[in-house]
Amino acid sequence: MLEIKNLVSGYGDIVVLHQLSLHVNQGEIVGILGANGVGKTTLLKTISGLLKTREGTITYSEREIQNISPYKELGLGIAHVPQGRHIFSKMTVLENLQISLDNARKKLNEKQRLEYVLSLFPELKDRLNQAGGTLSGGEQQMLAISRALIADPTLILLDEPSMGLAPIVVQNVFQAIKRISDSGTTILLVEQNAVAALDIVKRLYVMDMGRIVYESQQIDEKELEKIKEVYLGMDVS
Amino acid sequence: MTRARKIYFLAIAAICIFGVYGSLYLQNLYLLRVAILAVITAILALSVDILVGYTGQISLGQAGFFGIGAYVMGILNTNFHLPFWISLVFAILFTGFVGFVLGLPTTKLKGHFLGIATMGFGVIVNGVLNNWTSVTGGPNGIRGIETPYFFSISLEYGNYFLGFALASLFVVILLIFLIVHSPIGRAWRCLRQDEITAYVAGINVYKYKLIAFMLSGGIAGYAGSLFAGYMTFISPETFDLNQSISLITTVIMGGSGTLLGPLLGTAILSFVNEWLRNFSELRLVIYGFILVTMITLLPEGIYPFFKRKILFFFTSKKKKRSIETEGSNGKDVVNE
Secondary structure, eight states, rough: EEEEEEEEEEEEEEEEEEEEEEEOTTOOOEEEETTTTTHHHHHHHHTSSSOOOOEEEEEETTETTSSSSSEEEGHEEEEEEOOOTOOOOBHHHHHHHHHHTSSSSOOHHHHHHHHHHHHHHGGGGGTTSSSSGGGGGHHHHHHHHHHHHOOOEEEEEETTTTTTTTTHHHHHHHHHHHHHTTTTTTEEEEEEHHHHHHHHOOOEEEEEEEEEEEEEEEEOOHHHHHIIIISSSOOOO | OOHHHHHHHHHHHHHHHHHHHHTTHHHHOHHHHHHHHHHHHHHHHHHHHIIIIIIIOOOOHHHHHHHHHHHHHHHHHHHHHOOOHHHHHHHHHHHHHHHHHHHHHTTTTTTTHHHHHHHHHHHHHHHHHHHHHHHHHHGGGEEEOOEEEEEEEEEEEEHHHHHHHHHHHHHHHHHHHHHHHHHHHHHHHOOOOOOOHHHTTTTOOOHHHHHHHHHHHHHHHHHHHHHHHHHEEEEEESHHHHHHOOOOHHHHHHHHTSSHHHHHHHHHHHHHHGGGGGGGGGGHEEEEHHHHHHHHHHHOOOHHHHHHHHHEEEEEEEEHHHHTTTTTTGOOOOOO
């Protein structure tokens, strides 16, 4: 579904991604793990067009999208949830969701989409008419994910949904992500919180210095231990 | 449209109609002149507000649009002998077009950089007006611009011109009101709050910024034509950087991102400015002091401050929580 080949990208003079390749299949939930500053966010920004692709190709549903403007991607079915809970803080929760619906790729049954999103995040139900900025951190993250999800995307790019959240909230958010995935939406998840991510991902890439340094096909116990020990510096014994 | 919004809008309409009617009876010629210039400034302030308030951009070159509007009117009217109304249409279209062209490169800029770029635009326009003597008359300006006729009524009499200017102001208010409450306005509010989110929510940020520049330019051009028609004489020094800065001051003091804010700001600053003439040399000192005090005490602007106080007084407790979070432009929550 999503195929990235030899991607080079960066900011100004600095090249962050060096010839990076990966792919995501339909219906999968793929994790990209790695420490701070290895280029995970850069990768998602490049996929969603917020950063320019310098070299390489990004193919999505047999269409090259590396030169497409970022605002068009939602219309293609790619929804990006940027790092750090980007929401419209002065608009109500409902308005936040409405904007996404307005720009979705097809006419949607708005009521049905809203109900679906609220069933995943019942916390938002009582807050529909409240300004986004008055929500708690966890609720803001849920709103950011809901905003992406309500447009009925086929692929969601999630950038560190666990950032700055309490462990219990992280669990809630990740359970919801799992349910989104179960309903057939493909998810590319970028995370630092390896423990939480490893619980839900089907396949995994580990990034370092702008490159993919490890690719797992099937995650089993043994492989998990290896990943944790070798690439994430965790003590498993 | 909610009930509160209806009442609010009817109130503006009533004030304008009352104003147009009342303007016919204003006898004091000096006051009349101040009032007409204030109304023209109000239209300009609203054009600035589209960029600064509603879209969250900055424009330090608004006097450029103002000047272009005035000069298009002046040149078409005196050199080509086109009637006022036709020149007016050309002036609006041309300044809108200039806004579009200026927007093409500058919509990619943000913050200080956009400020410097728009300031550069204003300086360039002023330079052209000063130096392209064969067309603009250089520092001598253009004289003998025709004061418009409205059917058979000559607007040369200040009262009629004031009525005309107020009617124009009302049309501009209506236009901005309708646009702000359309999908365009919603997109503006989005990109003002958070551009990255606007992108990922599928909003074409460039397009909506361009629309804002075009509209802002067109309205400022309209104000320029009005000014040229009223003064019948224009020269470059009216359209300099000071004008741009004083416009932005007006908008921010009144309350950016609102309709009434810039109007209130204009009304207060125009008349305060006139009143301060009593203090001769001390005038600018007092003026500066008032500005500093106001900005320090009411950083969100005069109108939002009072609106908040009044609304707070009347709203239920449940609603108060959501009101608290809006309308404080001076203290935007930074998401980045």
